[in-house]
Amino acid sequence: MSEHKTETHAFQAEVKQVLDIVVNSLYTEKEIFLRELVSNASDALEKLRHTQLKEKDVFEPDKALEISISTDEAAALVTIADTGIGFTRQELKENIGTIAHSGSKAFLEALKATGQTPNENLIGQFGVGFYSVFMVAKSVKVYTHSWQKDAEGLLWKSDGSGSYTIEEAPEAERGSKIVIELKDEYKEFSKADRVKAVLAHYSSFVAFPLALNGEKVNTQEALWLKPRSEITDEKAREFYKFQSQAWDDPLTWFHFSADAPLAVNSLLFVPGHNSELMGLSRMEPGVALYCRKVLIDPSPKKLLPEWMRFVRGVVDSADLPLNISRETIQESALIAKLNQVITRRFIKFLADTAKKDAELYEKIWRSFGLFLKEGAAGDFTHQDALSKLLRFESSSLEKGKLTSLEDYVSRMREGQKEIYYLMATDGRQAAESSPYLEGLKARGLEVLFAYDPIDEWVFMRLSKFADKELFSIDRDDLKFEDAPTSDEAPLNEEDTKALVEWLKEKLGDKKVSDVAASERLVGSPAVALNGERMMTPQMRRMMRAMQAASGKPDEQPENPPVVLQLNTRHPLIKQLNTLRANNPDTASFIATQLYDNALLAAGLLEDPAQAATRAWQLMEKFLEGKKE
Numbered sequence: 001m002s003e004h005k006t007e008t009h010a011f012q013a014e015v016k017q018v019l020d021i022v023v024n025s026l027y028t029e030k031e032i033f034l035r036e037l038v039s040n041a042s043d044a045l046e047k048l049r050h051t052q053l054k055e056k057d058v059f060e061p062d063k064a065l066e067i068s069i070s071t072d073e074a075a076a077l078v079t080i081a082d083t084g085i086g087f088t089r090q091e092l093k094e095n096i097g098t099i100a101h102s103g104s105k106a107f108l109e110a111l112k113a114t115g116q117t118p119n120e121n122l123i124g125q126f127g128v129g130f131y132s133v134f135m136v137a138k139s140v141k142v143y144t145h146s147w148q149k150d151a152e153g154l155l156w157k158s159d160g161s162g163s164y165t166i167e168e169a170p171e172a173e174r175g176s177k178i179v180i181e182l183k184d185e186y187k188e189f190s191k192a193d194r195v196k197a198v199l200a201h202y203s204s205f206v207a208f209p210l211a212l213n214g215e216k217v218n219t220q221e222a223l224w225l226k227p228r229s230e231i232t233d234e235k236a237r238e239f240y241k242f243q244s245q246a247w248d249d250p251l252t253w254f255h256f257s258a259d260a261p262l263a264v265n266s267l268l269f270v271p272g273h274n275s276e277l278m279g280l281s282r283m284e285p286g287v288a289l290y291c292r293k294v295l296i297d298p299s300p301k302k303l304l305p306e307w308m309r310f311v312r313g314v315v316d317s318a319d320l321p322l323n324i325s326r327e328t329i330q331e332s333a334l335i336a337k338l339n340q341v342i343t344r345r346f347i348k349f350l351a352d353t354a355k356k357d358a359e360l361y362e363k364i365w366r367s368f369g370l371f372l373k374e375g376a377a378g379d380f381t382h383q384d385a386l387s388k389l390l391r392f393e394s395s396s397l398e399k400g401k402l403t404s405l406e407d408y409v410s411r412m413r414e415g416q417k418e419i420y421y422l423m424a425t426d427g428r429q430a431a432e433s434s435p436y437l438e439g440l441k442a443r444g445l446e447v448l449f450a451y452d453p454i455d456e457w458v459f460m461r462l463s464k465f466a467d468k469e470l471f472s473i474d475r476d477d478l479k480f481e482d483a484p485t486s487d488e489a490p491l492n493e494e495d496t497k498a499l500v501e502w503l504k505e506k507l508g509d510k511k512v513s514d515v516a517a518s519e520r521l522v523g524s525p526a527v528a529l530n531g532e533r534m535m536t537p538q539m540r541r542m543m544r545a546m547q548a549a550s551g552k553p554d555e556q557p558e559n560p561p562v563v564l565q566l567n568t569r570h571p572l573i574k575q576l577n578t579l580r581a582n583n584p585d586t587a588s589f590i591a592t593q594l595y596d597n598a599l600l601a602a603g604l605l606e607d608p609a610q611a612a613t614r615a616w617q618l619m620e621k622f623l624e625g626k627k628e
């Protein structure tokens with residue numbers, strides 16, 4: 001290859017898309033490009049520090065690890081140089097020619113998922129990293145030499161339109177030097193004072209010396225090592241944004257330090273948004289692991305339980321051996337201990353927040369409740385504490401108000417043994433008019449409304465709270481101590497028995513596994529109950545949807561028979577009993593419709609068309625009777 005050979009490459013299509021959006025965006029905080037580049041420089045230095053531990057042969061080994069920024073107002077230039085890991089030719093193409101990194105990927109995913117036109121808000125939520133420089137740059141040059149001794153010095157150039165070039169640059173020193181020629185309207189960033197003001201926000205979080213025009217600007221404090229009393233909200237917020245490359249404000253933050261049983265300092269954040277809720281991919285763990293200010297792993301998998309992946313921040317333990325690697329983290333007993341301690345403290349922090357600031361906790365719950373549910377169902381070590389963080393609507397509270405299981409228990413009626421819940425994925429209104437609810441309501445028993453399909457799994461995994469069974473009110477073994485107050489007398493025992501037998505025979509064992517009189521009903525004549533504990537209607541609905549999605553809607557497993565319970569105080573049931581003797585044909589017709597209606601009300605009806613046809617016929621009969 002000749003010395004001056006210049007390769008020209010087109011940006012990957014996705015990069016072009018991001019660049020287009022970034023360049024044309026109205027995003028007002030242009031200055032964040034500086035934060036992104038300083039953060040990249042810091043990462044590159046961190047990587048070099050790790051490489052130096054393992055590799056003997058590092059290019060320019062005596063170069064100090066630092067970041068230097070310089071401004072040239074006359075030429076409208078701002079330059080950011082680091083002595084970090086640098087880029088090889090291949091790395092230039094892969095890292096700043098394609099979409100390889102998380103920020104921009106998430107950004108594009110969000111565009112697709114929400115179908116919105118890119119706006120300020122979206123750009124505001126996802127860091128687009130290096131590419132953000134093109135908000136302010138007319139052209140960008142990157143002089144770089146990789147840490148690898150035999151690599152070439154290179155110059156990468158682009159004006160951010162469609163392509164970039166790479167040529168040899170023998171003068172390039174180890175690390176990267178990014179020279180930005182500013183657009184006329186953003187010349188302010190070539191002024192030392194302006195840059196200094198921007199850096200002031202976060203430069204103190206950068207773990208390496210940072211100089212502006214030769215003058216040192218940071219004192220390298222590690223915020224998480226400070227005593228709690230010295231950490232202000234504002235500092236914490238700035239730190240969060242810098243460390244997590246976040247664009248939002250955190251909902252809340254939590255500082256925790258201890259000397260025993262482990263030396264640990266940590267600063268944790270609950271983010272402002274839940275990106276998984278926006279249909280984006282699963283979050284990566286976001287709490288970085290440090291040992292005495294030295295970064296061990298920015299995204300350690302075993303440091304915290306899976307369900308805590310929404311939490312951002314830092315954990316620093318002086319007890320860790322400095323040479324611990326990402327591989328040995330997996331097996332470390334110390335990490336397991338850290339995990340225990342921090343998780344316990346974090347849960348306690350949430351519980352305290354719920355007590356002290358219910359409004360804030362509700363915000364946390366609405367954004368991140370799903371993660372807490374995941375924990376309550378799956379994290380057996382912390383299950384008890386997590387179950388206290390769960391919140392639900394309930395039949396005793398108005399719509400929109402939430403209750404904890406503890407508060408539910410404190411309101412339980414004397415003699416009430418179970419915690420009642422209703423799977424109510426169709427929402428509040430449907431829950432309120434559910435035939436399952438009426439018997440409990442009539443007796444003043446409170447029922448939790450669970451709107452999220454995942455709740456059923458959570459209740460099943462928990463099975464109990466405070467020694468009280470979590471009991472789904474659609475179960476056929478729901479029993480009451482007392483009868484509901486009603487003026488109507490029930491059918492006598494003999495008639496009831498005969499009616500039950502008759503119904504069993506008419507409906508057949510494919511439709512009903514049992515028919516029985518029940519005290520659970522007040523306004524409804526009958527209710528269908530799911531006879532199979534292990535296959536709930538909820539699950540069946542899910543399986544049906546899966547079958548349909550696989551293009552074989554007819555290959556459904558047959559629906560199991562239900563338990564039909566009767567309200568023998570209801571006039572319809574009483575009349576049906578009389579009709580059975582006088583007009584058996586009409587009686588069986590009514591019995592079938594009674595069954596379908598019961599299924600319909602329970603959300604179990606498979607063939608609504610047939611039921612509708614029968615309803616037309618009923619109307620006809622009714623109108624005939626009205627004819628004069």
Ligand code: ADP
Nearest residue numbers: 040041044086095101102103128129130131176
């Ligand atoms: P992100 O920082 O979110 O990964 P960027 O677009 O900012 O995304 O950077 C893309 C990649 O380019 C980084 O992941 C890193 O591998 C590499 N990179 C960026 N800046 C530097 C730098 N100053 N030195 C070495 N590598 C860098």
